[in-house]
Amino acid sequence: ETGVTQTPRHLVMGMTNKKSLKCEQHLGHNAMYWYKQSAKKPLELMFVYSLEERVENNSVPSRFSPECPNSSHLFLHLHTLQPEDSALYLCASSQENPGPYEQYFGPGTRLTVT
Amino acid sequence: GQNIDQPTEMTATEGAIVQINCTYQTSGFNGLFWYQQHAGEAPTFLSYNVLDGLEEKGRFSSFLSRSKGYSYLLLKELQMKDSASYLCAVNGATNKLIFGTGTLLAVQP
Numbered sequence: 001e002t003g004v005t006q007t008p009r010h011l012v013m014g015m016t017n018k019k020s021l022k023c024e025q026h027l028g029h030n031a032m033y034w035y036k037q038s039a040k041k042p043l044e045l046m047f048v049y050s051l052e053e054r055v056e057n058n059s060v061p062s063r064f065s066p067e068c069p070n071s072s073h074l075f076l077h078l079h080t081l082q083p084e085d086s087a088l089y090l091c092a093s094s095q096e097n098p099g100p101y102e103q104y105f106g107p108g109t110r111l112t113v114t
Numbered sequence: 115g116q117n118i119d120q121p122t123e124m125t126a127t128e129g130a131i132v133q134i135n136c137t138y139q140t141s142g143f144n145g146l147f148w149y150q151q152h153a154g155e156a157p158t159f160l161s162y163n164v165l166d167g168l169e170e171k172g173r174f175s176s177f178l179s180r181s182k183g184y185s186y187l188l189l190k191e192l193q194m195k196d197s198a199s200y201l202c203a204v205n206g207a208t209n210k211l212i213f214g215t216g217t218l219l220a221v222q223p
Contacts, residue, residue: 004156042118043157043201043213056210090156101205102147105156 002026004106006091012112013081021076021109023091031096032074033103034066037088049074050096081113116140118214120202125220126192134187134217136202144205148176148187151199151216160187160200189219197221 004025013019025032034046048056049068063085065077074091088110092103117139126132138146145164149157163169163178163185175188187200199216206212
């Protein structure tokens with residue numbers, strides 16, 4: 001595997017379900033990110049982990065819970081989601097301090113909440 | 115506040131040149147990125163500008179003017195496969211990327 005991988009690619013879940021999204025980067029980067037991409041809206045940064053520490057949490061509802069067990073893996077745990085949470089969830093990684101800072105994205109998980 | 119503006123949609127002809135503009139207002143600036151995103155796929159990195167001027171990379175070039183809060187992406191010799199969304203993103207004061215809504219480019223024969 002190369003680059004950034006995400007599983008599953010598609011997920012349909014009810015509002016009472018609990019599921020997790022997984023991201024793995026094979027680039028040796030030290031920072032990982034979760035983004036939400038909804039139709040007609042900019043990419044929204046949700047969480048940032050740098051050197052496995054959470055450094056950013058952009059006012060994301062508590063029904064989204066990230067976990068970064070090591071620098072290569074990132075999870076997003078989901079529970080009691082709402083229909084408006086349906087979106088494409090993208091994971092990215094980058095090398096920081098030093099750079100070069102450009103972020104490499106995974107293919108995303110298309111989430112539908114019913 | 116932080117704001118990044120790009121046109122929503124553009125149309126161009128195969129073989130032509132197209133310029134996609136981006137204006138930004140952010141509380142800090144540590145560089146500007148352009149990404150390409152085909153429908154249903156991940157964004158892929160195209161270019162990075164941190165100093166004023168033009169960066170050329172094959173058929174794609176990107177320009178930055180920090181004093182004007184302005185950048186453009188220039189695509190030459192357009193091909194059908196260039197039909198995609200083009201995302202402008204600024205590395206702001208918090209050193210995290212702020213994205214625009216993207217410009218959907220349609221290349222016609």
